[in-house]
Amino acid sequence: MPTLTFRIYRELNDFLPKPFRQRSFTRKFVTLSTIKDAIENLGIPHTEVDLILVNGQSVDFSWRPQDGDRVSVYPMFESLDISGITRLRPKPLRESRFILDCHLGRLARYLRMLGFDCLYYGHCSDERLVAISLDQQRILLTRDLGLLKRKALTHAYYVRATRPQNQIEEIVARLQLQNSFRPFSRCTFCNAPLVKVDKQAVWSKIPENSRRCFNDFAYCNVCGRVYWKGSHFERMQRLISKLRDS
Structure with a gap:
């Protein structure tokens, strides 16, 4: 043999x-x-x-x-110039956009919190995931090794960590995303861009206590969710600061 x-x-x-x-x-x-x-x-x-x-x-x-x-x-070289030899990985995409498999829903929400265009479907065939990755030039994130072995794939990454917070720390560090954050610019539920709105425009969607305590609001025109700097905001800010330093 x-x-x-x-x-x-x-x-x-x-x-x-x-x-x-x-x-x-x-x-x-x-x-x-x-x-x-x-x-x-x-x-x-x-x-x-x-x-x-x-x-x-x-x-x-x-x-x-x-x-x-x-x-x-x-693997991918980050500092060594190997341009004179046969480099196999494609050039980095101009804009980091993602599609995630059905096991990475929490990671998708973290990426959207950071402002990244991130598609996630609860049910989506492997063929469809690969097609979207290629057609829309999105990085496919998955924990399915079989999916990553599909010949057509060009931009994909195997997520090693199993806990969501460890996963976002891994992705940010490995793909060097620290300078691309646009925090709180996307809906974490549906991925659509958020727009700033006057309090009166979303008055009926805000809890009474939040009406008294906050004046800055963002609105998702797709799913109708309203966002403001509630009790969870400081915790999310601490996570973002940690990720920037990773």
Whole structure:
């Protein structure tokens, strides 16, 4: 059986069993097809890979390795210039917009709180998620590794954390979103932009106590929700400050 020797770098080790992390290891294959198939056979989605070296040579996903080849696999480089070799990840999108799978509803609300255009559907097929990601140039966020292995995907990310607050901290840090925040500019329920309104225009939608205590209000023209700086506002501000410093 043909064998390949792998060395996986940085956060791509998250997809490997612990005995294979941060070290070289050899894997046997019944047959060898493309290097993309070999890497995804390890459990690493192609959307997470930015550079592949085979015996020290930069290759693309269609490369067909040979028995005994040594393969090094790298994630997205943030500071090292590798423009002269075969970079596999697409260029960052001009605007960070997202679509999330059905398991990440709370994360979607956090992203909207920060002002990001973020689509989320309680029920949506994998095919539809991929189609929207491609058609609207949205980054697909998911915890479904099988979904990330779909060949058509170009901008996608596997969310490692399981708790929503840890997830938003991870996404902001990993995708370097700190300078793109527009807090409280979107409806956290339906994603539509918010507009400032006079108190009298939304008087009937505001609790009596809030009418007395607050004067600044924002309104969603799509779902009709009204927002103001209530008791939760300071807590949300603290989270935003923490995320800016991440």
